[in-house]
Amino acid sequence: MSKARRRLGALAGALAALLVTGGITATATATATATATATQAAQGCRVDYAVPAQWQGGFTASVRVTNLGDPISGWNLGWVFPSGQRVTQSWNATVTSSGDRVTAVHASYNPSIPTGATVSFGFNGSWAGTNTAPTAFTLNGVTCTGDVEPQPGDAMAAVAAMQPGWNLGNTLDAIPDETSWGNPLTTRALLHHVRSQGYRSVRLPITWSNHHGPAPDYAIDPVWLDRVREVVDWSLAEGLSVVVNLHHDSWQWISNYPGDRANVLARYRALWTRIATAFRDHPSGLVFESVNEPQFTGTSGAEEDDRLLHELNTEFHRIVRGSGGGNATRLLVLPTVHTSADQARLDALLATYQELRDTNIAATVHFYGFWPFSVNIAGFTRFNAEVEQDLVGTFDRVHNTFVSRGIPVVIGEWALLNYDHNRPGVIERGEFLKFIEAVGHHARTRGLTTMIWDAGQFLDRAGLRWRDQGLHDAIKSGWTTRSGTASADRVHLPGSGAIPAKSLTLNPNGTTFRGLRHGGTELVRGTDYTVSGTTLTLTPTALTRLAGNRAHGVNATVEARFSQGVPWPIDIITSDPPTQAAATGTTTSFAIPTRFNGDQLATMEAEYDDGSPAGPANWTPFKEFWQHFQPDYAAGTLILKPEFFAEVDDGRVTLTFHFWSGARITYRITKDGGAVTGGTG
Missing domain, CATH: 3.20.20.80 (Glycosidases)
Structure with a gap:
């Protein structure tokens, strides 16, 4: 990147300072962010601007400048007051103004800021109307952003x-x-x-x-x-x-x-x-x-x-x-x-x-x-x-x-x-x-x-x-850390009868399992779930409570929390084995009536009577989801696409539908030219 150029940065929004009365003190802070490169050295900086005290017409400001780039010998910090504020007294820096534009220059005893070091100064000021904190700062002419822009060649x-x-x-x-x-x-x-x-x-x-x-x-x-x-x-x-x-x-x-x-x-x-x-x-x-x-x-x-x-x-x-x-x-x-x-x-x-x-x-x-x-x-x-x-x-x-x-x-x-x-x-x-x-x-x-x-x-x-x-x-x-996962993010329960315990395998990925939560409620270890090694088991008592009225579909979602990263979601799903009915149609329009009963489709196999793969991608019986077949949960159908039939020979094909609960349905279709019939027999 060019040494003589700098990239504009996003500037953090300032918090408006609040009037202090009756001995109450309000604090406003703002931090600027962007990237810059000076002509002779890689420079970057972060500024923390705070108003620890404010009264009618006056305020005290504290400024901390952190050098993120190469060491600096001699510094000046510039900013613009957004609300017409004025500096009346300063310490640890010499502060001068030209209208709303302000420059703070180092004192004789603090001209150097090593890489990673911070220098602080403060001032008293006056205000009228509002006291909005400045949001953009420059250190030695370089925009402070919390980052360092690399030099050319880096x-x-x-x-x-x-x-x-x-x-x-x-x-x-x-x-x-x-x-x-x-x-x-x-x-x-x-x-x-x-x-x-x-x-x-x-x-x-x-x-x-x-x-x-x-x-x-x-x-x-x-x-x-x-x-x-x-x-x-x-x-x-x-x-x-x-x-x-x-x-x-x-x-x-x-x-x-x-x-x-x-x-x-x-x-x-x-x-x-x-x-x-x-x-x-x-x-x-x-x-x-x-x-x-x-x-x-x-x-x-x-x-x-x-x-x-x-x-x-x-x-x-x-x-x-x-x-x-x-x-x-x-x-x-x-x-x-x-x-x-x-x-x-x-x-x-x-x-x-x-x-x-x-x-x-x-x-x-x-x-x-x-x-x-x-x-x-x-x-x-x-x-x-x-x-x-x-x-x-x-x-x-x-x-x-x-x-x-x-x-x-x-x-x-x-x-x-x-x-x-x-x-x-x-x-x-x-x-x-x-x-x-x-x-x-x-x-x-x-x-x-x-x-x-x-x-x-x-x-x-x-x-x-x-x-x-x-x-x-x-x-x-994932930009900064690992997260724990599990073998699945769904637990399927039957729509009627006794609810059994259900287990998942945890994949901590270097983290530590901390517990389960449902909404804002922590589940109780030993009562609602147990952990043995990496096996997490939800108890029948907890699952019965979470399943509620056991309507088909997702009844609740619990989160497995780990020592870092995002929680792992686990849907508690009530489902019964899906069912299908006979259908007639054409190679351009064929849909199998399907009651999903709370379950969802994972994949589909297609084979001829001799066991060889049928349809496109004839090197595998498993076809491509959506390209060759598609569930329509709202309509209650499983659609076989024209792209599927385009490479199916006339005769009988056995379809096996795999669902995420583990359920499987076998369905047979017969293609005769452009006509297609199907049934479960």
Whole structure:
């Protein structure tokens, strides 16, 4: 990042000071937050401003300045009073004013502030009307933010400062326009909310192909460029680092590079030249990524793919660095082919890095989990050891290839492929929570910066609220610590008859189990539950109470609390075995009448009479949830999709539906051309 530039930061809101009467004292505090880099040294600071005493027309203020950067010899702190206050007397610093602008300079005995040290001073002041605390401070001209912005060349620190990150997905990358894929126009309020939720960077996927003119100039539509600049500037002003890239251009036209080299390269050069020029004077918090998920058609294989991407990455580097200004030292992000973490792809990108000999470059890959688990196919409904090992192997490879050599890594996108609030049940919530916990732990311990892919499935952008607060809490907790989990997040009870004890296996993940809570009530160990080793058992007495009237569905939720991290939710569910009825339909419209009786579908198998897999993905009997079959709980049906029947031979197929209670139903269908019949017999 450029030494001469600083990134604007989010400023914490001030608490208005309250009038003190009758001997009552009120205190107001405000802490400023942003990032800055001075010309000669990395600087960062935190200011704690407090009003321990206030009376009619006057007040006493206490100011503590903590140096988070390099040691300082000689300091001055500046701020602006928001309500016209004036300083009347000071101690431990010389305070002068010019209107509302105030400067406090060190005394002869406290000019030095070592790294991590704090200096304090105070003053008396006057006020009229209100006494609102200042919210922005500068130390030696550098904005105080609670962070330190790394110097140019310190790419590891720059990428670490971007953790955690958030993707503004399906927005500026939507085709043809920003709202075409269902998301609203981006607002500064949205970006402010993202920053307030703890995110420190935002990736702006941008598709440029519909917003520039023809060859040979490929001039970018000025309206579009202004819109991109607006969102970039809003993000920077909110204290977010910003990543800008070429996004769906990768498969729209860059993929044609092998067979249309001259035209693709000319277009690529023109776009990056114009983008680099437009943003050359932007702060170092703006980061460029050469291309999203690069891919090529018609090549001889992986070796040629790597060579072609090397050409594009080095050309991108040449253009941006040659454009001067802040781009001379701007952090650049280079992907592997397909942003894959396969070792051969990582090695190819490492070779590019070593050739460029530029230490202000980061590598990027994407991570959407073990594919069968991420889409719920082949029976991978649970976050098991195989799924976690895929995660560990991926993160180990990128750490060992890059981070261990001092090259930072950005996991530019992560989530599970088919997790979506519009497709409930594809990924069971508890299994997703385990995945989230593991991603947070394994990325953090390997020094990887993660940027969650959010196309609207996590944050409701219209309401500025998380669609599932519990998922967000788990993601946020994973930035700093581990959380305990359990073998399941649901306990199924019968709708009638005696209620038995139910056991789960605890996975403390290095934490200590503390107890169970229902709402605001602590459950009693020994009476409501027992713990033996890692086995948690809920007693019949407690389950009977929690089940209430035993209506089908979730009757209560208890939380397993651990010594750190977020609690583990356990739904107490009443369910009876689901039932199904005969049905007739067609290959384009077939639904099985189903009484779910409080249960939920986990997966479906399909086999011919000879035992071979039926339907798509004929290497497994377990089909892909939602793509090939879909429960409709409200309508009381299980839908078989046209995509399923498109690859089913005429004749009989046996379906086995697996439910989360452990129940299974066998159902047989017969396909005859476009006609389908089914029944339980």
